[in-house]
Amino acid sequence: xxxxxxxxxxxxxxxxxxxxxxxxxxxxxxxxxxxxxxxxxxxxxxxxxxxxxxxxxxxxxxxxxxxxxxxxxxxxxxxxxxxxxxxxxxxxxxxxxxxxxxxxxxxxxxxxxxxxxxxxxxxxxxxxxxxxxxxxxxxxxxxxxxxxxxxxxxxxxxxxxxxxxxxxxxxxxxxxxxxxxxxxxxxxxxxxxxxxxxxxxxxxxxxxxxxxxxxxxxxxxxxxxxxxxxxxxxxxxxxxxxxxxxxxxxxxxxxxxxxxxxxxxxxxxxxxxxxxxxxxxxxxxxxxxxxxxxxxxxxxxxxxxxxxxxxxxxxxxxxxxxxxxxxxxxxxxxxxxxxxxxxxxxxxxxxxxxxxxxxxxxxxxxxxxxxxxxxxxxxxxxxxxxxxxxxxxxxxxxxxxxxxxxxxxxx
Numbered sequence: 001x002x003x004x005x006x007x008x009x010x011x012x013x014x015x016x017x018x019x020x021x022x023x024x025x026x027x028x029x030x031x032x033x034x035x036x037x038x039x040x041x042x043x044x045x046x047x048x049x050x051x052x053x054x055x056x057x058x059x060x061x062x063x064x065x066x067x068x069x070x071x072x073x074x075x076x077x078x079x080x081x082x083x084x085x086x087x088x089x090x091x092x093x094x095x096x097x098x099x100x101x102x103x104x105x106x107x108x109x110x111x112x113x114x115x116x117x118x119x120x121x122x123x124x125x126x127x128x129x130x131x132x133x134x135x136x137x138x139x140x141x142x143x144x145x146x147x148x149x150x151x152x153x154x155x156x157x158x159x160x161x162x163x164x165x166x167x168x169x170x171x172x173x174x175x176x177x178x179x180x181x182x183x184x185x186x187x188x189x190x191x192x193x194x195x196x197x198x199x200x201x202x203x204x205x206x207x208x209x210x211x212x213x214x215x216x217x218x219x220x221x222x223x224x225x226x227x228x229x230x231x232x233x234x235x236x237x238x239x240x241x242x243x244x245x246x247x248x249x250x251x252x253x254x255x256x257x258x259x260x261x262x263x264x265x266x267x268x269x270x271x272x273x274x275x276x277x278x279x280x281x282x283x284x285x286x287x288x289x290x291x292x293x294x295x296x297x298x299x300x301x302x303x304x305x306x307x308x309x310x311x312x313x314x315x316x317x318x319x320x321x322x323x324x325x326x327x328x329x330x331x332x333x334x335x336x337x338x339x340x341x342x343x344x345x346x347x348x349x350x351x352x353x354x355x356x357x358x359x360x361x362x363x364x365x366x367x368x369x370x371x372x373x374x375x376x377x378x379x380x381x382x383x384x385x386x387x388x389x390x391x392x393x394x395x396x397x398x399x400x401x402x403x404x405x406x407x408x409x410x411x
Contacts, residue, residue: 005289016058016306022048023301042299048301074303076261080181082292087178089288090271091238092133093281098231101137105145113207115154118142119161123200126165127172128239131255132258135162135365137307139372148211149215155376157207158387159366160357164196167353171239175334176349181263181336182411184345191346191404197398199354203392241270302335315406321395322355326362341411347400357389
């Protein structure tokens with residue numbers, strides 16, 4: 001007797017599944033083979049494009065016409081992101097050249113609170129600098145004041161502080177900058193600081209106590225330290241230009257933000273115009289460009305995912321995205337959330353920003369710090385010694401949810 005067995009998955013379901021499998025495989029390979037991230041990201045993007053050209057096509061249409069239409073829709077976001085990533089890399093070097101980071105040890109107490117104050121300073125810096133730059137500056141200062149003996153647990157807390165500081169600021173983290181570029185008000189992520197501040201204390205205090213036992217703080221005042229106010233002025237001008245471009249466009253002609261990469265162009269123009277005041281460190285551009293292209297490849301791949309098949313936006317989904325961001329880059333996860341829309345963007349910004357701190361390769365700041373201090377490249381040690389970061393993630397998330405609730409906003 002013949003029995004007809006209906007297929008468990010239809011052709012459309014299989015296509016959707018294969019899209020996400022290609023995307024997940026790309027992210028997994030990025031996490032595992034972190035020395036070849038650009039090649040992996042470009043290969044993954046190429047595989048997704050070829051698959052869509054050969055089968056279902058894109059949301060904008062089939063074939064090459066659909067592909068061109070897709071990037072015609074996405075190019076402003078991608079161009080803005082590229083210009084801002086390069087601009088913020090140059091901006092971070094201006095901040096370092098100002099010698100303000102060398103001045104920071106002056107404010108550190110001579111006990112365990114010194115380590116915690118350093119984490120607070122990294123948190124504050126990350127609110128107006130890229131979190132990668134803030135984490136690297138903090139790690140450099142930590143190596144100096146702890147005589148090169150920085151524990152993995154403290155490094156995890158330092159990365160967490162940089163990610164927490166950027167979570168509520170649209171100029172402090174690539175993920176929040178993406179939300180800003182997509183048209184979100186800076187105020188829409190500001191309440192992420194409720195969770196981020198809680199997480200800073202929950203992770204920072206035990207990490208600072210443990211670091212003091214591991215290697216007591218020993219700060220030395222740099223000899224004949226002079227702040228370069230020229231570089232400080234450039235940092236202020238560039239940041240003010242980015243904010244002015246965004247605010248001015250929203251007040252005068254919001255549609256212009258959908259047609260040209262205005263914010264990125266404003267940052268680029270400000271850097272070029274202030275070059276006679278303080279020359280940018282152009283030598284970092286090739287490496288910064290590689291990093292930017294890597295992120296653009298992941299964002300482009302994420303933009304092609306059939307997000308209607310994902311779980312609906314909710315606080316549970318945001319919590320899960322934060323956990324996933326510990327092992328997968330938070331940039332494409334944010335791109336997926338933007339495409340879905342209707343999240344509480346402050347909750348999402350905290351989740352994907354701070355969540356990546358739980359494992360060293362879960363955030364760009366963690367990868368950067370591990371490059372500076374290679375012994376950090378141990379997921380087992382990061383989890384074992386940096387357990388307060390995991391506790392802090394859930395503590396901050398729960399506090400924000402209890403105090404503020406879930407308030408989705410259509411993007």
